[in-house]
Structures are given as C-alpha cells and as structure tokens.
Amino acid sequence: MLKWSVILLLIAIAAGVLGFLGLVVEAVASIAKVIFFLFLILFVVSLIFGRKRSR
Numbered sequence: 001m002l003k004w005s006v007i008l009l010l011i012a013i014a015a016g017v018l019g020f021l022g023l024v025v026e027a028v029a030s031i032a033k034v035i036f037f038l039f040l041i042l043f044v045v046s047l048i049f050g051r052k053r054s055r
Contacts, residue, residue: 002050005042012036 015032 002043002046005039005046008035008039008042012039 012032012035015035
C-alpha cells in the first residue's frame with residue numbers, strides 16, 4: 001500500500017506543478033488536490049498498519 005501512496009504522490013506533484021504554474025487548465029489543479037488528499041489518506045493508513053505489523 002505504501003507503493004501506491006508514493007505513486008499517487010508523484011502523480012499529484014506532477015499535476016500540481018502543471019496546474020499551479022498555469023501551464024494547463026484549472027482542472028489539473030483540482031485533480032492534483034484530490035490525488036494529493038488520497039495520498040495523505042493512504043500514507044496515514046500505511047503508517048498505522050505498518051506499525052502494527054512490525055510488532
């Protein structure tokens with residue numbers, strides 16, 4: 001699951017750079033925000049379940 005959160009982070013950063021710099025339409029910035037929040041959720045879930053497995 002950590003692999004997916006890293007992939008989503010990279011996609012969100014790429015879309016964010018394009019969207020926030022005005023290189024592409026505003027839709028990309030909206031998509032980047034959604035993907036970024038998905039990354040945060042998956043990252044927190046990965047941290048929680050990763051800690052439980054290591055014990």
